[in-house]
Amino acid sequence: MSQQDLKNFEYKCCRNYESDYKYVGKPYQRKDAIEKATGQAEYTFDMELPGMLYAKALHSPHARARIVSIDTSRAEALFGVKAVLTGEESDIVVGLYMQDKLAIAKGETRYQGEVVAAVTATTEAIAERAISLIEVEYEVLEPVRNVDEALEAKTLVHENIAEIKHVEGVFFPQPNTNIASLNKSRKGSLDDGFAEADVVVENEFSLPAVAHVPLETHVAIVQADPFTDKIKIWSSAQSPFALRQLMAVSFGINESDIEVHIPYVGGAFGGKAGIHLEPLLALLSKKSGGAPVKLRLTREQEFSFMPTRAGMRGRIKTGAKKDGSLTAIDIVYDWDSGAYADYGVNVGKTAVYGGLGPYEVDNAAIISNTIYTNKVFSTAYRGFGHLETMWTVERQMDILSQKLGIDPYEFRMKNMLKPGGHTMSGELMTESTGNPGECLTAVVKEIGWTGRKTDEEREREWKTGKVRGKGFAMLQKAPAMPPNTSSSVIMQMAGDGHVKVMIGAIDYGQGALTSIAQIAAQELDIPVEMVEVVRRTNTENNPYDWNTVASKFMFMGGNATIQASRKMVDTMKNIAAQVLHSAPEYLDHGDGYIFSKHRPDRRVSYKEMALGYMYPDGTSVGGPLISHGVCIADGLSNLDPETGEGHPALAWTFGAHAVELEVDVETGVIDIIKIASAFDLGQVISEQMVYSQIIGGVMQGVGSAILEGYKFSPDNVLLNPSFTDNKIPTIKDMPLEVVPIYIENKQKNGPFGARGVAEHPMISVPSAIGNALYDALGINYYHLPLTPENVALGIISGEKDIR
């Protein structure tokens, strides 16, 4: 695209957005806003149940140790203590894709923070005191500190790696190593690709582990009947049905024996997907005579005991011709997954098809190692590996364009995926799969990009003490999920014509309650105010949904809602046909009525049919209006273990960020002046929810870019488990301006053409900031976070590459 094309390109910025639909696409007030703005919203954290006991856990202070002995006698003797549990009493194994974790450590601890004993008591204070009375003798062992030590395999974090039960054919644990899974993909020939290249650039990028930091720490209440298999769970969790299934597998019981109730959830971001405190609490409850047992984590425990986003190292070698066309990309991603695989191993797998960036290149290979170390373990975090892989790819693309002397916008556009092209796993791009190039063009235009600074311009600005720079980066992400992932909804109409929709997903702030209501309102053609999505999802009443993760619910739950709405309309047409002495095919629906297409004054209101239609003489037909809708992932398949070929993506949401920033050359402080963020989301479903997801996601990306990161001692003890030392952005870190841009190339099988956009705003924000930092300073940074300290040290070093 030429500069002239750039000038002519038009796009829709958030608040100027206009929807073509009556309800879909419009901004509506968040359905749960009033409860949340008045303090009424009830979280698991707030819950008390009759006869409830409080749990506390004792955490290992060592990264790797043998448990020699545990003396619980003093804790047991304390008045008010109901049960004390150690690993000797349980063999319950927990795991998502790999069954590698005990509910409570036995014999050995694998990370500082792992639970070695737990108690229940009548008050939290007694439980706390009891914990302090437990004496554990450890034999401290040398930890596996990082991925390099892990790859040497002198010490194995899991001696039994070959025997760990796992999802076969999808994950590949390597015997006698610390590699929980080795996944790979390849296409074309790297040898040919690099032979064709005029320029070959090889770099290493890295970023540390980062915490999700939901404001509500992990908390759960579990009641496990000691006489039967029944278990009741109330939890601050993302996925009631996945939790139920994982509990059933761990405890060897039926899913129908388990109830999971999810009240409001105070933030999650991937960290509350899967299963966490619940198995431990079930064991404690059983031992406490079946009383409900509550455990809420302190902030320190949230940092050190609950899983994180994995630290990652990306090694990338890229070849290109002088004209800027890519010839080969060779990448190795090493994920420091810590002591257990959890969702981390699926993040690793996702990197082999999502970790290339939205580029067309004939010759490419990706190896992704999910690696065990003696650190707090890793799990899903907003972006599911793509923030990390894009830190590697999009910094590399910028550096490559520097070496080639080509404008980074032109360079990316030249290699951009387009209809007719193929993704890393061989999926064909069509008009229906979205347009990454339009996203880049929009953001580049929005920040007024005219090309990189010259050295002279930098020098001149340097003298003022503050230097400005601009940069941008691409992003892409598809939901990472099993090919048979499914969602369902149940829709019921009340006697007054108002509609209730039951979903199996959770609204933990992303806005599902609001957007699903808009979809139902659109399809039924009734005001959004007349549709309520049932809150507090539980497995007893709500219909199944795999997980509330992966930015997939709007797509799948949305399609299920459309289906349920249409079925309800069909049912009403059948009833109305009797009432109007007509036939369903002659009828249409709108504004709360079924009416004759030809003579709209012949009509019956939804309300009249809601509980069954009653004729004037009292005779009645129909019945309560109820319908359901389902959605199963369309056309997905597992990946070939060798080549990575297959269809992993329900929907690729492409996007781009562009940043303008200012750096203080003395202090290294980065002030973000503007971030433009564009996503090809197909169709805006709920403008207010999309806007808020983008603003919030961008800020989380800024946190990863310039603030956040775990620090460990040489003994692998977490050094910064508090908000004092592990900061997240405050209102003072807010960019001066964030401009969300909606690109709408509809996906033909999406609801109204929509794709998910929940995680995407976070991805590539660090890459764009890193690229803008180069524009400002002429220095390439390779490691996150770009804290003032790290930026300033880079400047002082006088080096141009801060490796």
Place this chain on the structure above:
Amino acid sequence: MSHTDDNKACAMHTAHVREAHARRVLLEMTVNGECIVEEVDPNMLLLHFLRDTLKLFGAKEACGEGECGACTIILNGKTVNSCLVLAIEAQGGDILTVEGLSKDGELSILQQEFIKEDALQCGFCTPGMLMSARSLLDRHPDPTDEEIKEGMGGNLCRCTGYQQIFDAIKRAAKREREELNRS
């Protein structure tokens, strides 16, 4: 545990409870305009008094060390992190929590603007945010951008990215000033 051990534990516990009971203090204060009289442990935190004794669950505990602001309430006209204050320090005091923001069944302007601007997502930080914002507008009816950032700098939110909170406070300030001029 043997029966004798049990008796010993019980006796120790009884002594402990007696001592604790003797230390209890009569606490009088006003909470959201209502007179409160309760007997409390002198080491009870104000946050726990509000939540566990008065059952006002609006104020949240998200760090317990005064770093996140989720437990912010207004005590005698000033915001405090109620996780850092003992209940007895509020003796005779006047407390406002999120539950006291709405009046006569109507949401306050600040709450209305938080809702309108979508200044909340998961909602867990919201009660604290609202109290810090209330105090900010009491001190600065027409706050500058910097005053908003300074006033809200102690409240962490992981969901919103703060922009909507910032916008809601600006709009609420304007509406409150207009309201004041009208009356």
